[in-house]
Amino acid sequence: MQEISSNILHNQVLVVALVACLIAQVLKVPIELVRNRKFNLRYLVTAGGMPSSHSAFVGALASGVGQVVGWDSPEFAIAVIFAIIVMYDAAGVRQAAGKQARILNQIIDEFFTEDHQFNEARLKELLGHTPFQVIVGLGLGIAISWLAGPAY
Numbered sequence: 001m002q003e004i005s006s007n008i009l010h011n012q013v014l015v016v017a018l019v020a021c022l023i024a025q026v027l028k029v030p031i032e033l034v035r036n037r038k039f040n041l042r043y044l045v046t047a048g049g050m051p052s053s054h055s056a057f058v059g060a061l062a063s064g065v066g067q068v069v070g071w072d073s074p075e076f077a078i079a080v081i082f083a084i085i086v087m088y089d090a091a092g093v094r095q096a097a098g099k100q101a102r103i104l105n106q107i108i109d110e111f112f113t114e115d116h117q118f119n120e121a122r123l124k125e126l127l128g129h130t131p132f133q134v135i136v137g138l139g140l141g142i143a144i145s146w147l148a149g150p151a152y
Contacts, residue, residue: 013065013068014061016060016148017064017141020140021054021060024137027051028046031049031050050133052133052134055087055133055135058086059138059140059141059142060142060144062076062079062080062083063145064145083138087134091130091131
């Protein structure tokens with residue numbers, strides 16, 4: 001078991017991808033501070049927002065795989081397909097779910113103005129990303145992977 005964890009920690013592609021994800025997640029706090037003038041540490045652990053940490057993660061992963069095993073390898077092809085699916089989900093399915101949550105929250109707000117009895121638990125609205133947030137996350141992940149390239 002110790003050998004497995006040691007090997008995982010020495011997997012540079014994985015480590016760089018995790019670092020890219022972490023950097024993207026940390027960047028959300030100052031970006032939201034500048035955009036909305038709100039300091040909110042919740043952005044360190046929430047999905048959604050600028051940049052997409054999911055896109056940074058899979059972008060760095062695919063780029064690292066390409067650098068290590070080759071751009072024409074089956075492993076790179078798998079990593080790219082995986083990245084496309086994750087980014088499509090982030091910008092498509094999860095963004096649509098966030099829009100639905102926003103509308104449902106509006107309905108709940110309007111329902112309570114008439115003094116009805118109802119569970120007023122709020123739905124999480126910030127689930128997905130805009131295509132721009134996904135592209136920025138992807139670019140960040142690829143850039144971090146290239147900067148770490150000599151470590152491979």
